Amino acid sequence: MISSAMRAGLRTLLVGYARKHRLFKPAKMVCTKTLYNYIDAQLLEIRNLDQLEKTKRRTTQHHSHQHQRLLGRSIEERPKRVETRHEFGHFEIDTVIGKRAGSESVLLTFTERKTRYEIVRLIEGKDAESVAYAMQNITAEFGDVMRTVTADNGTEFTTLTAALEGIAETYYAHPYSSAERATNEVHNRILRRYFPKGQSLDLATPSLVRQAESRLNHLPRRLLKFCTPAEVFRKELARARKGRAA
DSSP: OOOHHHHHHHTTTOHHHHHHTTOSOGGGOOOHHHHHHHHHTTOSSOOGGGOSOOOOOOOOOOOOOTTOOOSSSBGGGSOTHHHHTOSSOEEEEEEEOSOSSSOOOEEEEEEETTTOOEEEEEESOSSHHHHHHHHHHHHHHHGGGOOEEEEOSOGGGTTHHHHTTTTOEEEEOOTTOGGGGHHHHHHHHHHTTTSOTTSOGGGOOHHHHHHHHHHHHTSOBGGGTTBOHHHHHHHHHHHHHHHHHO
């Protein structure tokens, strides 16, 4: 029988985290597959709807990249080492909108590829000026460790290369190829849990955005050996800055 303490632990999808920190006796611990079976069978006080991301398969879609204009340097020119995620300081950037119609606030999301650390800023609109202004604050804090930034071809990123000149190299993914910024896209979907589509972001506040950002960054990840992005980012940031000072 699953205890109430275990049910509370399972709400945050932390099977690996629980094992790593020995939160439960081995006899009471279940594997991830069994956990999903319990949820599907409605044996726990949690539904699939409550989960941030449930494992799923999608049919791969292929788009032709020929004759499609990019705002700047193509992702094809980006160093291959960025793909391995072994090196810290490579970011992906995007915007998340509330309502499609009208001019309103949007979220700027900035994700570090290796640590999955997410920086979220509430900006005035989906335009190049708003993005450039937000990037001034982000680069003031983390510009010393930025190596590359990968964006899509949205008009809000037309001045991104100029904004990052002398700070980081900028690359643009192919149109209709969100998979080329998969880390950022996954985090944007999780962020939608707090800011649903169709809900005006003019109703959001910097405080609410910071809370959502914190929740994402303190969610343990299997890819990080069940550490949190915040933990790994802090270590990598300290290491990178120590290396620069040496």
